[in-house]
Amino acid sequence: MNQLYHPNGLFVDDEQTVYVADRLNNRIVQWKANATTGEIVAGETGLWNRISQ
Numbered sequence: 001m002n003q004l005y006h007p008n009g010l011f012v013d014d015e016q017t018v019y020v021a022d023r024l025n026n027r028i029v030q031w032k033a034n035a036t037t038g039e040i041v042a043g044e045t046g047l048w049n050r051i052s053q
Contacts, residue, residue, distance in 0.1 A: 001037055001040060002036070002038060004020060004025070005023070005025045006023045006024040007021065009021040015032075015033065020038070025043070028041050
């Protein structure tokens, strides 16, 4: 997962994991340090219910 639709905020924790509020996909996505793709940790898989959104 490497695309966002209208990101609306981010947070970086002590372990350098980045969390992004992906507003129009209604989800929170995380990227662990050195990761090349994100992982959905809360919310929906996208407007069209595809993990690739």
